[in-house]
Amino acid sequence: MNHVMTRGWTAVCPLNQLEPDRGVAALVDGAQVAVFRTADGLFAIDNRDPVSGAYVLSRGIVGSRAGVPTVASPLHKQVYDLRSGHCLDLPGVAVARHDARCRNGLVEVRLRQEG
Numbered sequence: 001m002n003h004v005m006t007r008g009w010t011a012v013c014p015l016n017q018l019e020p021d022r023g024v025a026a027l028v029d030g031a032q033v034a035v036f037r038t039a040d041g042l043f044a045i046d047n048r049d050p051v052s053g054a055y056v057l058s059r060g061i062v063g064s065r066a067g068v069p070t071v072a073s074p075l076h077k078q079v080y081d082l083r084s085g086h087c088l089d090l091p092g093v094a095v096a097r098h099d100a101r102c103r104n105g106l107v108e109v110r111l112r113q114e115g
């Protein structure tokens with residue numbers, strides 16, 4: 001049975017400073033997180049590309065595949081579902097997904113850890 005541990009919410013930046021379809025990197029509780037604002041909402045995933053090991057996903061290309069909001073790694077172009085973190089190109093590869101919301105004009109992120 002998978003348990004998901006959650007921590008508190010951390011303010012990252014004002015919503016109006018987060019450009020649509022562009023990512024930003026943020027440090028949340030010691031973890032590098034990539035935060036994205038798309039037409040589908042706010043998303044947060046680990047900034048670490050699981051294929052290359054580099055912390056670059058915040059600089060990835062935001063798009064969609066079959067209606068799914070995605071980000072493509074800027075290094076090897078693998079595409080990740082922003083809603084689930086699953087890689088759409090490599091079965092079994094995924095990046096951790098975190099909770100993201102806008103509260104009082106601030107983008108907030110809450111880490112999720114599988115346990």
